[in-house]
Amino acid sequence: MKSKLNLLFLGFLLSIFALSSCDKVEPPYMLSNGNIISGDTVRKIFFEDYTGHKCPNCPQAHKILEDLKVVYGDRIVVVAIHTGFFSMTSSAPWDYDFTTSDGEAISAFYGANSVGLPKGVVNRKKVNGSYLIDRAEFATAVSLALDSTPLLPEIYIELDGTYHSLDSTISVEAKMTALSDLPSGKYNISLIVTESEIVKPQKNTDASLGTTPEILDYHHEHVYRAAINNPWGEEFANSTISNGQTFQKSYTNFKIGADWNPSQLHLVAVVYYADGANEKQVIQAQQIDL
């Protein structure tokens, strides 16, 4: 008898437990667009999308980034770095080489060239002990980087770039203005050229995004083309920085690649901590169309 009572008691406990610890979600399962905050002096994040034209799950990652653009607008600056096994070329139509030596240098630092793709790096900051995150973590990591930090960035980047069609070169001027005091240390600026609307094949597993197992006319966006001032950029300050202080960097005669489409090029600037406890962590990113 006592045992039966025990059983009843247990059943009662179980049902309370079961009912109280399940969240049944009703449709719609996806959130509608947020209110996009724009302006130049808002915090923007730098998102490195490690990808490859032979990576079947990469279109899903691109879709997440597109969806995040709907929520956050130009507060997410994406560069798609083709790397590793999935970026290898083979016979046509897989003969276009998206990889770059600059992109490989960065990819190798994170180990993105030797793991399964897609992977992302948000603001060059570790998430749960790792720089590289899976696509299922993209949205949460972006939200944490944008919604859980002050809207005003520590540094504001004013970016100006011109394409000179006569000699196929780019000139760039970047002006950094501190919007708060920053501790003593090294600060780098990295300038990158990306290109959108490159129509080339892409492997795909998700039928909702296009044909499977490959999309022959896939639109590759924000493809990392080259670093203007070397893969990890260049130092612009090695001291404390005080609110209001400005810095300037100019580059000229950067020759674009023969097969790049000048009307689809973007210029990306990334300012980050180059030493100390926050080494590599991005402070602010900026993107303009050329």
Added chain:
Amino acid sequence: MKYILRFSLLLFFLQSFFFNLSAQLLGGGEVHGSFQTDGQLYQKDSVIGAESIAEKVAFNSFFEMRYINKNFEAGMRYELFMPPMQGYDVRWKGAGFANKYVRYNGEKLEVTAGNFYEQFGSGMILRSYQEWNLGFDNALNGVRVKYKLKGLTITGLVAKQRFYWDLGPGTIRGVDAQVSLNEVIDKLKDKKTRIGLGGSFVSRYQTDQDPLYVLPENVGAFAGRFEIYRAAFNMKFEASGKINDPNASNNMIYKNGNAALLELGYSKKGFGMTLQAARADNMDFRSNRASSGFDLPISYIPAMTAQHAYSLAAMYPYASQANGQMGLQANIFYKIKKGKTLGGKYGTNININYALSQSIYKQAINDSTYIGQNGTLGYETDLFKIGEDRYYSDFNIKVQRKLSKKWDVSLMFMNVFYNMLINEGHQEADVHANIGIADIWWKYKPFNSLHFEIQELVTQQDQGNWSSVMIEYNRKGLFAAVIALYNQGISGQSDPVLYPSVTTGYTQGANRFSLSYGKQREGILCVGGVCRAVPAANGFSITINSSF
């Protein structure tokens, strides 16, 4: 090489020190433990695709010790991955006390705080375990209470999971009850039929900070099980479910999950058979919804296939698909008695095994939604309809006969089908392979034996045919073996490759030491349907293990 020897000497010293300690110092209590070190020296070999590493040598090592004194128990395990051997996740790199616990083990109550392992039923909704050779450990870190009454055990736990050298983000809460009806109900006490019942509930809490999806922060999973035994018969049934859990492995779909397992068995002397049927649909359950692969699984859906020990038979193992698989397995064991025509002088053992795994049937939920589309209910299915894709099948028959006091022979044939996309994730031709194995022991004088193993794998796909020959010499605890593994390659695609290796070792009581030199092929290692890739390697490797 020098490093390996120096390191192993140090480890032997440490081990004997603790052994003496356990014997002498702790009056009233007992100390038990075990220890293992695996080391590998890596040399570059472009023929087999082996890479060297910056450190040259990699070590995986653990030392665990538990102290038991009356109702009290405490234990810890130190682990070292410096660096982790190739094929193990690089996030293991490091060293430290990875597992620590204290336990009170009373007559009715057992309380554990710290790290512990637990399994509810067959593990469908909760299984936490460690598998050293896979580099897998999803230990729980929290508190567990077990309340033991006559015929009834109730387990409750709250914990997070080990995530390499950290903890996963989700919190796991679980309860389980296991009842033995024969002990609880007096009328059934002396009945021959034994009946067991069990039920469990597990919930994961993880915050939702996703700006794109409305995510459930609390995801519940539940399971019920029933077991009945009577004389030579037994039957086991278990079913489980999980509420909406959009996650990385199911492409963020909101469909409920479920799984069922039925097992029928019959066994008597000289004859045994088991039949199993199982189905799993969207049951990948983790303590981080963004995780995949080896990371943070809570549920465990086993592969219902035979686990093979012979290297070529184990070449194409099945990786369990928790998000969708339907499988069947039959196993028959029969011993032809000695003296009969077919039985020979000592009798003959025959084991026949067949396993099949297929996809589950899926259909779109409506005309505008693709099957498995993210942010939807994903798909509809039918419990009893089998999907079109074959994931795996294995038919194997093994015959073993002792011919005389000196000779013992086992022969095995296996036919395997292996779906490349499902098991390895790449779009390549599925593998159909036939494998033949002869395993011969010759005990030519007391405590001395020679062991021959000849294996042949024939396939047109993947890397083509393989052959393997091994000769092993055993003398008491000492063994030495020479293995030649040869891949014929596929003409026009890949060249033939030879993987020679030598191994020697010594076993004394609970201590074992082995040293190998040679080439190791690239492959896949699975334990219970959980698999990891093993990269090619060339060089020395060492294993020392011991328990006390």
